[in-house]
Amino acid sequence: MAYATSNAQIAQSSLTERFTTVISNIFKQFALSVAESRYMSELSNMSNRELADIGIKRSDIPKVAREAARGTNA
Known part of the structure; x- marks a missing residue:
């Protein structure tokens, strides 16, 4: 039984x-989009x-803006 509990805790941790x-990742993409x-x-x-x-x-503005945004959020 202890083994099952241990696996459940590992699975929960992994899911979390x-x-x-x-x-x-969603927040990083949003911040990148705002900066761009x-x-x-x-x-x-x-x-x-x-x-x-x-x-x-x-x-060149779109390319420069994209590169600048990635540089500030790296």
Whole structure:
């Protein structure tokens, strides 16, 4: 009987850990999405001249925003 209880506790712990991991990943993805959105907004509001001054083309904004968001949340 002690063996069955031990296995149940291990299974419960494993389920709890998996649930925590899933929730943690959801929050990380949400934070990443928010950061990327902020970068996109800031860069999109800049003029072509301002973007050129920092070496970014308007067409590169999504890529730059994605890379910047991943860099700040790494």
